[in-house]
Amino acid sequence: MTSVSFEKATRVYPAMDHPAVDALDLDIADGEFMVLVGPSGCGKSTSLRMLAGLEDVDAGVIRIGERDVTHLPPKDRDIAMVFQNYALYPHMTVADNMGFALKIAGMPKAEIRQKVADAAKILDLTEYLDRKPKALSGGQRQRVAMGRAIVREPQVFLMDEPLSNLDAKLRVSTRTQIASLQRRLGITTVYVTHDQVEALTMGDRVAVMKDGVLQQVGTPKEVYERPANAFVGGFIGSPAMNQFTVPLAPEGVRFGDTVVPLPREILDAAGPHAREVVLGVRPEHLEVLPGGGRTEPTGLRIRVDVVEELGSDAYVYGTARFGEDTEPVILRVPGRHTPDKGQELHVVPRPQTVHLFSAETGLRLEG
Ligand SMILES: Nc1ncnc2c1ncn2[C@@H]1O[C@H](COP(=O)(O)OP(=O)(O)OP(=O)(O)O)[C@@H](O)[C@H]1O
Numbered sequence: 001m002t003s004v005s006f007e008k009a010t011r012v013y014p015a016m017d018h019p020a021v022d023a024l025d026l027d028i029a030d031g032e033f034m035v036l037v038g039p040s041g042c043g044k045s046t047s048l049r050m051l052a053g054l055e056d057v058d059a060g061v062i063r064i065g066e067r068d069v070t071h072l073p074p075k076d077r078d079i080a081m082v083f084q085n086y087a088l089y090p091h092m093t094v095a096d097n098m099g100f101a102l103k104i105a106g107m108p109k110a111e112i113r114q115k116v117a118d119a120a121k122i123l124d125l126t127e128y129l130d131r132k133p134k135a136l137s138g139g140q141r142q143r144v145a146m147g148r149a150i151v152r153e154p155q156v157f158l159m160d161e162p163l164s165n166l167d168a169k170l171r172v173s174t175r176t177q178i179a180s181l182q183r184r185l186g187i188t189t190v191y192v193t194h195d196q197v198e199a200l201t202m203g204d205r206v207a208v209m210k211d212g213v214l215q216q217v218g219t220p221k222e223v224y225e226r227p228a229n230a231f232v233g234g235f236i237g238s239p240a241m242n243q244f245t246v247p248l249a250p251e252g253v254r255f256g257d258t259v260v261p262l263p264r265e266i267l268d269a270a271g272p273h274a275r276e277v278v279l280g281v282r283p284e285h286l287e288v289l290p291g292g293g294r295t296e297p298t299g300l301r302i303r304v305d306v307v308e309e310l311g312s313d314a315y316v317y318g319t320a321r322f323g324e325d326t327e328p329v330i331l332r333v334p335g336r337h338t339p340d341k342g343q344e345l346h347v348v349p350r351p352q353t354v355h356l357f358s359a360e361t362g363l364r365l366e367g
Contacts, residue, residue, distance in 0.1 A: 002155040002188045004028040004051065008060035011046050020046045022212040023060065031186045033179065035203035037193055039235070043212040044192045045160055051190060052081050052158050064156060080149035081158040084165065086141050088133040088148075095120075095129040098147045112151075119147040122181065139170045146178070150185070157182070157189040163198065175202050196236050200224065208232050230362040233280045233355055239315060239330045241280045244322065245359055253279055253356075256300035256320075258348055266356055269365040277365065280355035283315065283332040288339070289346040299348040302329050304339050314338045318345065 008023040021043040028034045036044040049055035051062055053074035062070050069077050080101075088097050098119060099112040107115075120126045123143040133141055142162060149157055162178070163171045179202045182189050193199055199206045200220040208215045208223060208231075216228040227233035233241045246253045248270060252261040260279070270277050289299050302318040316331040316339060331347065339345055356365040 002065050003030050003063075004034075004156060004188060004190065005063045006047065006051070006060065007063070009047070009050055009057055009062055010059040011043075011050055011055060012058050019043075019058075019212050021050065024214055026207055026214060026217060028188060028190060031188055033182050033189045033191065033202060033204045035191045035193060035199040035206045036209060037196055037199035037206050037235075038209035038215075040194055041211075042209040044194075044209055047209070048081075048158050048160055048190060048192050051156075052079060053077050078155040079158055080152045080154040080156075081160070082145050082149050082162045084161045086133075086145035086162075086165075088141060088144060090133055093130050093132060094125060094136070094144050094147075097133065097144055098129075098151055101148065101152050115151045116147070119150045122150065122184075123147050138166050139174060142166060142174060146181070155188065157187050157191075159189065159191045161193055162191075163193075171198075178202065197238060200236070206236075208235060210235075226364070227280070227355060228364055230278050230280065230357040233357065233364075237282060239283050239332075241282050241355070242286070242329050243357075244279045244281075244320075244327060245276050246279045246322075247276055248274060253277060255279065255348065256298070256322075256346075258298040258300070260349055260354065261351075262354075262356065266365055270356070270358065274359065276359040278357040278359055278362070279349070280357060281349045281353065283330040285350045285353035286329070286331045286347045287350050288331070288333060288337070289348060291346065299346040300329075302331075302345045302347055304341055304343045304345060307338055307341060309335065309338065311335060316345075 006024045006026040008025060009021060010019050010023050011021045012019045024047055036047055038044050046055055050057050053072060057070050061068055064077060095116050099116045102112045120129055123146060125143055125147060128136060128140060163174055166174055175198055203220060205217060205219050206223055207217045210231055216223055216232045223232060223236050227236060230243060234243060246255055249259045252259045300320050302320045304316055304318045306317040308315040312335050313332055314335055316333055318329045319326050320329045357363060358365055
């Protein structure tokens with residue numbers, strides 16, 4: 001059983017006014033693929049480096065399985081790390097790069113050869129074993145870096161943005177390969193990325209961080225469907241969730257000249273003194289009201305600025321007017337109903353799809 005746990009793990013770099021990682025509590029199960037995700041500077045690499053033993057832990061404890069590894073040197077942790085730049089030795093062949101750690105550990109040559117051959121087969125690298133890294137494509141180099149980690153049969157894989165040097169198309173295919181390889185090998189993996197799409201498509205669970213603080217841990221579906229706060233709501237999902245600060249009405253929230261009704265428990269959760277809340281609506285959950293009817297159109301008025309055709313769907317980038325203010329809005333509409341630039345639309349959120357966050361704390365308001 002190789003679980004990993006961070007227990008109030010903290011790293012404070014000298015000269016920083018807040019911890020780079022602030023009392024991180026995170027349990028990763030045996031065999032789990034956990035993705036740490038967040039914007040640049042949120043502390044995800046520092047968390048991974050603390051787990052690897054490459055960074056001091058100023059407070060708290062880190063465990064791999066039952067072992068307290070907080071102050072163990074990297075070599076005694078039974079981990080293998082895949083770095084962003086792959087860190088391959090240019091003068092060595094692929095086979096020597098992959099077997100290097102085993103050679104240092106004193107493993108007999110025949111055994112090394114066998115392990116390297118097995119890993120090369122899994123990674124489709126057999127025909128490249130005698131080449132030097134410079135004679136490989138970016139994707140092949142990435143696989144050699146993976147191979148070097150696999151041959152060590154570690155208890156835990158650590159990966160820090162391992163796809164960032166690949167072009168967009170290769171990144172998509174490689175992330176599927178890594179995720180299925182991890183599932184086949186069943187080795188507990190901690191993976192760092194700033195790319196939320198990568199996080200959602202690869203992770204069994206994702207841990208979202210901001211400013212050194214863990215915001216939410218959950219399955220991709222959980223963090224997408226029930227973001228714990230406005231930050232997670234805005235960070236997870238592409239294009240981003242629309243967020244509007246709107247006034248509360250007795251039965252719901254005022255959205256343009258329409259009241260969007262909300263269940264009593266959610267309104268109560270906003271608190272007796274709240275006058276405003278943050279309404280989060282994903283682009284696919286804003287419905288365009290039919291125009292040209294006899295009744296006055298209601299909802300929120302939006303002017304269309306840009307339309308991005310995707311074939312089956314289109315993204316509509318517009319501007320909404322809120323009293324004196326204007327706010328950018330993104331809608332996803334079926335391709336056959338694409339509006340024109342400059343057109344005015346009236347939209348309302350589909351019932352049961354809105355997210356409500358406190359205007360003061362940003363926390364999700366629950367019923
Ligand atoms: N060696 C260091 N000395 C001082 N500050 C550091 C050091 N390494 C990182 N930091 C700071 O700690 C914070 C967290 O950095 P970290 O590299 O963990 O973030 P990250 O989320 O991985 O970002 P990125 O995606 O840009 O790599 C940042 O504010 C960064 O500037």
